[in-house]
Amino acid sequence: MVPLFLGAIIHTLAPKSGEYFGSFTNGLMTGTVPILAVWFFCMGAGINIKATGTVLRKSGTLVITKIAVAWVVAIVASLFIPDGGIQTGFFAGFSVLALIAAMDMTNGGLYASIMQQYGTKEEAGAFVLMSLESGPLVTMLILGTTGLAAFEPHVFVGAVLPFLIGFILGNLDHDLRDFFSKATHTMIPFFGFALGNSIDLTVIAKTGVAGIVLGILVIVVTGIPLMLADKYIGGGNGTAGLAASSTAGAAVANPMIIAQMKPEFLPVAESATALVAASIIVTSILVPILTAYFSQFMSKKNGQTPTKKHSATAI
Template structure:
């Protein structure tokens, strides 16, 4: 008898990232020595998140096509630039207030500049493309090929540096983007490599999510639930407003901007990578991971409803009859 495991996991927003992450976190919280107890390949599954992510970014990069039409460059570039710009501004403000460390007490305990920047910097590409396939144009779907540059820790590291926080050596910055560039090179030189590597992207997600969750103690981040909801709402409202304006600036209706106002599932991996590159962020990494994961779920719920509503509103506006005597 077949059990629809995959279908049930995918019914949860960001399920292929969130469910394995939570399983790993529960195991680490209840039995933190599980990975070491079994060792060998089983132990590697508990501790190999960075290695799996390196492969993930090579495969992700293979799907980025350098040759794009002017429309795709304009639309994707505008959305990409807008999201990065608003992340930098928020990062600078929070960097002045919080520095590298998380808030240690009170209702906002666990919130950090790292968590907010990581949640804002990366768009849920699958969600964006699905929504634009339904409510937008084919060219709007293809615009995500430019926005995939957001993937990975590179932009988050640059944003934190721009905010005046602990800087990263140039070797670390290059190392953060190099797997993506290698994938881009392979995918653009050989379409068959692009197709072959691209098929591995969804397969790798639950594995690095589980390994990432296996370093999180849920007892230390019990407040992240409410904070995570708040972070998700904040990401949606702030980036949504800016992206809507950017979309309209390029001749769109604003629908593509709303559809891009989400947090990508793999953004939950960024805090751990940043902390591995710079120990100054180590104290914030575990709680930031939970907060970003919560933002993934919250924005995955908000964005579809908001996109559908805004698309309906834009369509009704376009269908309104032009008053007599007015040139169309």
């Protein structure tokens, strides 16, 4: 988030900085899409198809539930929120795009670190399929299947192709998997900085409490179904489901990417980006705290002594 806000500060105070310097500096400040393309490729390369059945069942349950909830939210929200988003009042800036982008992706790093502390090794490894949510593909699928936007088939292919190529290469050669997967975290500050250079901080200021409300909504609306799915399908006690109720850091890029593909979303893309950024911060703070308390509650309920493993935090 720091590189993102640094880029936003530069864009707010000197919006034509990239154009002024040109060359590589301009590419670094405006290259959100190519940087994300490389990141998406590396994410695919890092997924091991030979993951254990327990890990696949747990991660599959959480991923499918998260996407299904975002899909339902899109349908319901489209009945009440106009195409141009809410313009006035407490929920000013809210749009269907903002809600989907905030809810359809889990922060895999945050989830893994929480479950390393409060769950089992298999539960921590369940982030393996959460990479499938990364990038704009799931958001595009939800918008398309709900009738909110129409994407040509080749656009869907273009959105997922880097991921698939990385996935294939990573599973054909484990050395390639190790090599490319190391770049996954390295790319995050770069696309965060580039994305920040498309955000005007005055828009974030205008979101005000709405961004906090969105973060809380993400935890409540996605957290409850995730906890139920984890308990009754995934074989857990609900802790993993709550730990997955966050907004992924990469989700902040989706509104702008979708707007580039479908210009009709441009009017709401900037406010959606600001709201999603706020949701990332709110969920990154609240989800670990809530998960810790819930884990302790379940341990006491089952007559176990809560054990705290090595601490780990991530955003």
